[in-house]
Amino acid sequence: MSDTPDSAVRTYTEQHRTAFLDDLAEWLRIPSVSAQPEHDKDVRRSAEWLSGKLAETGFPVTEIWETPGAPAVFAEWPSQDPDAPVVLVYGHHDVQPAAREDGWSTDPFEPVIRDGRMYGRGAADDKGQVFFHTLGVRAHLAATGRTTPAVHLKLLIEGEEESGSPHFRALAEERAARLAADAVIVSDTGMWDENTPTVCTGMRGLAECEIELSGPGQDIHSGSFGGAVPNPATALARLVAALHDTEGRVAVPGFYDGVAELTDTERALFAELPFDEETWLRTAASHATAGEAGYSTLERVWARPTAEVNGIGGGYQGAGSKTVIPSSAMVKLSFRLVAGQDPERIQEAVRAWAEARIPAGVRHRITFSPATRPCLTPLDHPALQAVARAMGRAFGKKILFTREGGSGPAADLQDVLGAPVLFLGISVPSDGWHGPDEKVELDLLLKGVETAAHLWSELADALR
Amino acid sequence: MSDTPDSAVRTYTEQHRTAFLDDLAEWLRIPSVSAQPEHDKDVRRSAEWLSGKLAETGFPVTEIWETPGAPAVFAEWPSQDPDAPVVLVYGHHDVQPAAREDGWSTDPFEPVIRDGRMYGRGAADDKGQVFFHTLGVRAHLAATGRTTPAVHLKLLIEGEEESGSPHFRALAEERAARLAADAVIVSDTGMWDENTPTVCTGMRGLAECEIELSGPGQDIHSGSFGGAVPNPATALARLVAALHDTEGRVAVPGFYDGVAELTDTERALFAELPFDEETWLRTAASHATAGEAGYSTLERVWARPTAEVNGIGGGYQGAGSKTVIPSSAMVKLSFRLVAGQDPERIQEAVRAWAEARIPAGVRHRITFSPATRPCLTPLDHPALQAVARAMGRAFGKKILFTREGGSGPAADLQDVLGAPVLFLGISVPSDGWHGPDEKVELDLLLKGVETAAHLWSELADALR
Numbered sequence: 001m002s003d004t005p006d007s008a009v010r011t012y013t014e015q016h017r018t019a020f021l022d023d024l025a026e027w028l029r030i031p032s033v034s035a036q037p038e039h040d041k042d043v044r045r046s047a048e049w050l051s052g053k054l055a056e057t058g059f060p061v062t063e064i065w066e067t068p069g070a071p072a073v074f075a076e077w078p079s080q081d082p083d084a085p086v087v088l089v090y091g092h093h094d095v096q097p098a099a100r101e102d103g104w105s106t107d108p109f110e111p112v113i114r115d116g117r118m119y120g121r122g123a124a125d126d127k128g129q130v131f132f133h134t135l136g137v138r139a140h141l142a143a144t145g146r147t148t149p150a151v152h153l154k155l156l157i158e159g160e161e162e163s164g165s166p167h168f169r170a171l172a173e174e175r176a177a178r179l180a181a182d183a184v185i186v187s188d189t190g191m192w193d194e195n196t197p198t199v200c201t202g203m204r205g206l207a208e209c210e211i212e213l214s215g216p217g218q219d220i221h222s223g224s225f226g227g228a229v230p231n232p233a234t235a236l237a238r239l240v241a242a243l244h245d246t247e248g249r250v251a252v253p254g255f256y257d258g259v260a261e262l263t264d265t266e267r268a269l270f271a272e273l274p275f276d277e278e279t280w281l282r283t284a285a286s287h288a289t290a291g292e293a294g295y296s297t298l299e300r301v302w303a304r305p306t307a308e309v310n311g312i313g314g315g316y317q318g319a320g321s322k323t324v325i326p327s328s329a330m331v332k333l334s335f336r337l338v339a340g341q342d343p344e345r346i347q348e349a350v351r352a353w354a355e356a357r358i359p360a361g362v363r364h365r366i367t368f369s370p371a372t373r374p375c376l377t378p379l380d381h382p383a384l385q386a387v388a389r390a391m392g393r394a395f396g397k398k399i400l401f402t403r404e405g406g407s408g409p410a411a412d413l414q415d416v417l418g419a420p421v422l423f424l425g426i427s428v429p430s431d432g433w434h435g436p437d438e439k440v441e442l443d444l445l446l447k448g449v450e451t452a453a454h455l456w457s458e459l460a461d462a463l464r
Numbered sequence: 465m466s467d468t469p470d471s472a473v474r475t476y477t478e479q480h481r482t483a484f485l486d487d488l489a490e491w492l493r494i495p496s497v498s499a500q501p502e503h504d505k506d507v508r509r510s511a512e513w514l515s516g517k518l519a520e521t522g523f524p525v526t527e528i529w530e531t532p533g534a535p536a537v538f539a540e541w542p543s544q545d546p547d548a549p550v551v552l553v554y555g556h557h558d559v560q561p562a563a564r565e566d567g568w569s570t571d572p573f574e575p576v577i578r579d580g581r582m583y584g585r586g587a588a589d590d591k592g593q594v595f596f597h598t599l600g601v602r603a604h605l606a607a608t609g610r611t612t613p614a615v616h617l618k619l620l621i622e623g624e625e626e627s628g629s630p631h632f633r634a635l636a637e638e639r640a641a642r643l644a645a646d647a648v649i650v651s652d653t654g655m656w657d658e659n660t661p662t663v664c665t666g667m668r669g670l671a672e673c674e675i676e677l678s679g680p681g682q683d684i685h686s687g688s689f690g691g692a693v694p695n696p697a698t699a700l701a702r703l704v705a706a707l708h709d710t711e712g713r714v715a716v717p718g719f720y721d722g723v724a725e726l727t728d729t730e731r732a733l734f735a736e737l738p739f740d741e742e743t744w745l746r747t748a749a750s751h752a753t754a755g756e757a758g759y760s761t762l763e764r765v766w767a768r769p770t771a772e773v774n775g776i777g778g779g780y781q782g783a784g785s786k787t788v789i790p791s792s793a794m795v796k797l798s799f800r801l802v803a804g805q806d807p808e809r810i811q812e813a814v815r816a817w818a819e820a821r822i823p824a825g826v827r828h829r830i831t832f833s834p835a836t837r838p839c840l841t842p843l844d845h846p847a848l849q850a851v852a853r854a855m856g857r858a859f860g861k862k863i864l865f866t867r868e869g870g871s872g873p874a875a876d877l878q879d880v881l882g883a884p885v886l887f888l889g890i891s892v893p894s895d896g897w898h899g900p901d902e903k904v905e906l907d908l909l910l911k912g913v914e915t916a917a918h919l920w921s922e923l924a925d926a927l928r
Contacts, residue, residue, distance in 0.1 A: 223870025288825025306691030361752020406687025
């Protein structure tokens with residue numbers, strides 16, 4: 001072969017572009033909306049369609065894995081090299097609800113290509129990003145002349161991500177032996193923008209709680225009793241006000257124990273991103289930045305733990321006024337966590353902090369929701385460097401690094417499988433996830449194919 | 465006459481007791497529920513019934529005064545003595561809604577006498593207490609041998625008190641010349657308990673506001689943006705937490721300016737009341753007392769200004785969790801005011817205090833409802849002493865003093881007419897105002913008649 005592997009991958013990708021896009025469009029036509037029971041059959045049809053397509057791609061093992069909810073798809077393609085590292089790709093085949101009247105220019109489940117973009121529900125989140133792995137592995141084989149991938153390749157594509165992945169952790173635990181891997185590739189995120197290819201190095205975790213304080217047995221008259229009994233809404237406000245110190249740090253004792261601090265290298269790489277605060281504020285629909293002293297906005301949302309009020313309520317909230325001392329008041333708090341923080345210890349710390357602050361005569365109830373762990377792969381991890389190299393070969397540009405401020409089931413895979421999680425996503429902020437006119441940029445989608453094609457060789461070298 | 469005036473009043477009252485109770489029962493049968501439009505005709509019928517009964521009692525002037533809502537009744541009985549002081553009696557002829565299924569033992573609008581009590585909606589609040597003035601003035605004339613009262617007597621009985629007196633202030637202002645008086649007697653309160661006759665010396669005022677803080681233009685994702693933009697719910701909690709200092713005092717600068725402090729005499733008299741904190745806490749449905757340092761519970765609810773949260777709300781309040789930074793959050797605050805505090809100045813102080821505390825990037829809207837002034841008649845005011853003497857003659861007991869922590873339209877009369885407001889009420893806490901099985905104690909009702917009979921002579925002496 002006179003081609004370099006990079007040009008061979010590009011040529012193969014271009015040659016199969018039309019069929020690849022036709023196939024993706026076919027998949028997008030299946031309205032696999034996991035949140036709407038009337039689409040249960042479509043979610044199952046989507047799983048079966050993908051399973052068939054993976055078999056057609058060459059995966060010798062394809063299985064539908066049942067859960068108490070929607071089915072997941074598992075596929076496996078062993079490497080002929082018995083020492084090859086094992087890599088698991090994660091994605092999801094369910095999509096957000098969508099209807100023409102939500103503001104779509106065309107039918108959300110009848111994909112169309114306009115101006116180099118494919119529009120349709122799931123084009124970016126997440127079918128497009130799952131699907132680039134099919135042509136990717138074929139291009140990998142074609143360009144390297146292999147008959148099996150350079151890594152022992154596994155795919156787990158769940159069907160309930162858009163419904164909060166209620167059965168995912170249990171599925172991962174139950175199937176841990178089949179899923180065992182040396183690295184997990186998550187293709188369900190994005191990159192900085194169309195011109196700035198980036199690799200995400202981690203996601204924040206999440207601990208959520210609801211605190212209810214109660215005072216009088218019922219709402220009582222603020223004229224007859226005001227000024228002489230504890231007001232639970234006031235007590236709650238004092239608790240929330242005590243959540244942060246004057247430097248914007250979370251004031252719960254022990255909250256920062258073990259927090260993985262940003263390295264100078266990562267801060268410097270974040271600073272290279274073309275971040276414009278005015279633009280970001282518009283995205284946040286906000287009028288000012290705020291937060292922990294000593295950190296930039298990106299550092300605050302990506303790499304620092306937080307405490308936020310998600311909701312607060314108590315007493316009379318209707319029109320006009322009602323002069324009562326409320327019987328109770330509640331606040332919903334969420335704590336975003338970063339690597340080094342343990343959700344269970346955070347929950348204990350929050351409980352102890354709150355209980356120490358509740359005044360006499362006020363009763364409390366603190367409820368925690370199941371927590372999501374943070375995940376982070378250090379910048380110098382060989383697998384992360386392999387992902388960056390694969391992406392760099394596809395894009396022909398310097399690859400920068402981001403993190404994700406949100407939380408997701410990927411961290412469960414890190415936790416259950418004990419493997420580093422690496423994010424490979426080619427979606428961009430303008431792709432409109434969860435909104436109308438969701439799309440994927442075709443150029444970037446094909447860069448995803450190329451990255452995936454390079455990735456198995458890179459990872460095989462890096463993890464050997 | 466060999467009778468003393470006191471025994472003459474008692475004899476006259478006893479002689480007319482049956483007819484008096486029959487008349488009251490007839491009035492209670494009219495369901496004059498001002499809050500329910502289907503009873504508009506009944507409220508009017510109640511006004512007409514009362515007007516007729518006052519004419520029958522001997523009032524030479526009786527008028528129905530229209531308002532944009534329900535009609536009020538005005539009556540006037542000039543004294544033959546041209547120098548007699550002018551006294552205005554305030555009460556209301558409308559009642560709270562009531563239905564058998566709310567827990568009434570009998571039809572709320574078919575009064576019955578059981579165990580020395582008359583049960584029926586309005587028996588105590590306020591028809592019974594308005595009505596004792598009819599037999600009262602007759603007994604006054606009979607016992608003193610007068611043909612006209614010792615004071616120039618006016619009555620204003622409104623029809624919208626249970627709907628918040630929306631047109632009362634305007635009515636009082638419009639008719640100020642007709643209502644002009646040297647003293648106002650409000651018969652729409654109560655006394656400490658069955659065995660402890662008391663006179664109320666004042667009511668707290670009320671300033672209410674709603675503060676809305678807004679941050680992001682819509683609810684935004686706490687993963688993507690958490691920790692980096694101002695959270696309006698957190699800002700609101702900090703504002704509310706700053707409302708009081710650690711001594712339980714309201715921390716709004718200028719809030720206590722001009723506050724009429726309790727005198728040692730009034731504190732000592734309050735302390736003579738048979739107050740049981742355990743019982744009071746049960747009434748308040750609360751588990752502990754709390755409030756401004758240095759004051760007893762009764763002092764806190766009667767004589768000290770307060771700030772209370774009546775309602776608070778923002779963000780997600782449904783089941784489970786939703787990881788958003790709320791777009792906005794609001795709190796409804798009410799400030800009870802005492803004599804010496806000016807509602808308009810308090811509103812300005814609250815606005816300035818709040819605005820100084822709102823962080824960058826958070827917008828605010830502060831809305832005040834129409835305020836109610838406080839009213840207070842000093843213990844040594846001759847008219848107040850006259851009321852206490854009249855009550856002492858009827859009850860044959862030492863009269864103690866209370867205040868009312870709530871707020872009411874009586875203060876408008878003090879403000880518009882520039883006359884001291886005096887409270888003469890014989891209702892007791894067990895009378896069940898606004899609840900099922902409202903009743904009036906017949907013995908106390910007749911003591912009310914006797915007090916009213918003595919009052920005009922006492923006031924004529926005191927105010928001359």
